[in-house]
Amino acid sequence: MIAQMFRSLHPDFQHRWEIYESVLKESLTPETVWLDIGCGKNEMVAKMGKHAKSALGTDIVNDPDRTDAPFLLSDLHSIPLPSGYATLITLRMVVEHLPRGADDLLDICTLLAPGGKLIILTTNKLSPIVLLPSVLPYRVKSWVIQKLFGVREHDIFPTHHRFNTRRLMVRGLSGMTLLQLWHVEEVPLNKPFLALLFGMWFTFVEMPGLKSLRSNLLAVYQKSLRTM
Numbered sequence: 077m078i079a080q081m082f083r084s085l086h087p088d089f090q091h092r093w094e095i096y097e098s099v100l101k102e103s104l105t106p107e108t109v110w111l112d113i114g115c116g117k118n119e120m121v122a123k124m125g126k127h128a129k130s131a132l133g134t135d136i137v138n139d140p141d142r143t144d145a146p147f148l149l150s151d152l153h154s155i156p157l158p159s160g161y162a163t164l165i166t167l168r169m170v171v172e173h174l175p176r177g178a179d180d181l182l183d184i185c186t187l188l189a190p191g192g193k194l195i196i197l198t199t200n201k202l203s204p205i206v207l208l209p210s211v212l213p214y215r216v217k218s219w220v221i222q223k224l225f226g227v228r229e230h231d232i233f234p235t236h237h238r239f240n241t242r243r244l245m246v247r248g249l250s251g252m253t254l255l256q257l258w259h260v261e262e263v264p265l266n267k268p269f270l271a272l273l274f275g276m277w278f279t280f281v282e283m284p285g286l287k288s289l290r291s292n293l294l295a296v297y298q299k300s301l302r303t304m
Contacts, residue, residue, distance in 0.1 A: 092260040092292045096168065096197045097124070099256075099296060103164055103193055104128045111162040111187060113152055114170035121145040128164070153183060160189040171198035177238025181249055185299060194252065194297040200259065201240040205277065205291035210235065242288060245295050252297040259290035 100120070104110065104127035112121050115133030122145035125131030134148040134155055150156065165188050167181075174180040181194075188194060199206045214234060239245065248254050261281065263274040281289045 090260070091263050092197065092294070095258065095260050095294060096195075099195060099294065100124060100166065101127060103195065103296070108164050109162050109189075110164045110166070111155075111157070112166045112168070113155075113184060114167055114173075115147070117141050118143045118145045118147050120166070120168065121147075152180070155187065157187055159186050161187050163189050163192040164195070165192070166195045166197075168197045169199070171196050171239050172201075172235045172237050173233045174238060175236050177236070178244070178249055181239060182251075185249065185252065188299045190299055190301045192299045193255075194299070196245075196293070196295045196297070197260075198293055199235070199237065199240055200242075200289075200291055200293045201237040202242075203289050203291040205262070206237075206240075210237065240293065242293065245293060249297065251300045251302070253300065255296045255298055256294075257296075258294045259287045260292045260294050261290045262292055 097120075101124065104124060106127075106129055108128040108130075110121075110125070110128045110131040112118070112131070112133045113135075115121060115135050116137075117139045118133035118135075121131045121133040122143035125145055130146075132146045132148060134150050134152075136149075136151050138147075138149050148155065148157075165184060167184070171177075171181070185194060201207065201210075242257065242259070245257055246254060261274070261278045263271055263278060278290075281287055
């Protein structure tokens with residue numbers, strides 16, 4: 077209902093998940109070897125894996141509600157797969173938690189084949205929606221996230237925001253070319269009050285010059301055909 081209202085006000089209104097899934101689906105082909113790092117419940121692999129040659133989710137936590145889609149329990153620095161394994165790597169709400177930012181991403185990119193793509197959906201450090209909670213003590217922020225958004229405690233990790241601005245993403249990663257970058261917004265449609273508040277925020281940042289304040293960044297990179 078609320079989503080329909082905002083779509084009537086903004087014909088191009090799209091939730092971040094809608095945009096992410098659209099970009100992901102465009103990148104999946106019958107030849108794609110897809111690795112979803114930080115997969116959580118592994119819902120994306122379960123939902124979209126049929127469009128790829130193979131799809132594998134990996135996470136440091138074995139979620140009790142995880143789907144039965146292919147899964148590997150591993151820290152991102154010790155994933156037991158060969159270099160150049162994947163033609164597509166996705167990181168959905170993971171990059172903000174990487175303590176070394178670009179350096180951690182470069183380690184991950186060793187698993188990406190030359191010409192392969194990297195899709196990142198993460199928070200925008202410069203958005204007030206992200207910036208204000210970041211100054212709260214971790215326990216307070218964790219409590220707020222759980223109560224407001226219904227996120228489970230074991231799904232909340234410390235954030236570092238080492239690669240979470242447009243400037244840093246445009247600067248990019250060695251051996252990787254930035255193909256596309258969007259500012260996208262979160263609207264928690266399952267909670268009417270929050271949906272209304274975030275929808276009002278979406279309306280505000282639709283004004284000229286303010287889209288850079290949206291709370292999320294979505295980027296697509298491609299690895300050089302030369303090995304790194």
